[in-house]
Amino acid sequence: MRHHAATVLLAAGLLLTGCSKTDGKADAKPSPSKAVSKADAFLHAVRAANVKSWTKKGPTDDELLDYPQEWCDALDAGHSVKWLFTTVGDGGSLYPIGVDWGTYEADADAVLVMGVKAYCPRNLADVKEQLRATGEY
Template sequence: MRTTTLLLAAACLALAGCSSTSSSDKPAATPAASSPSVNPQDAYLAVAHGITFNGTPTDEELLAYPQQWCDALAAGHGVKWMFDMTGGGGMYPIGMEWGTAKADANTLLVAGVKAYCPARTAAVTEELRAAGEY
């Protein structure tokens, strides 16, 4: 009888289905195990790579924008100011050898904000919608 009990206990432990009910025996849950996070750079570039640019921007050129946009939004600026190239922030996504259509620039902006400063996404999309641009 004792051998059977020991074998059952060993089998139970091997299956990890049986354990002591003591809370100190339970492993702590880790946030990473419950929901894997997406790298902001990967999320942003996935959207960027789906855009047809006039020319070919490098990933480095594209990655320069999201933090600038987030900083400007945190300072209280809006999309219109950020994209204004003559008196605003001059943060319209354009390079020396590439350009972006306005609709694509808005898509890129939203992707950058969602990835890098998601708390600001609603304000950006609301401004773009109010202007009829999103």
């Protein structure tokens, strides 16, 4: 009886193996890609850029992350880059500057581009065009 049960199990195993489409290799399954958040993409770009304005003192991540969505909202509302960075009068006052850190204009332009690229890439071409028109980018 043991021999008969072993034969049946062996036969069943061979049938299952014969029905599978593998040739001894594991089926390749696509690995799920990790989604990178907008904030992480922006901060990674800023860190990689080594912003010269911030070599002595720069913004914290939280301070810096206050800007990109506000830039995008203002751009979506039809405001210009010049308006974003105008800190007096009827400007957006969205120039990247804090109480104890500042940003050179060329660095601010570059950080703006990084923020727009991460948060609202639909505005990227227009932002770059505006910056190029001023000769600043």
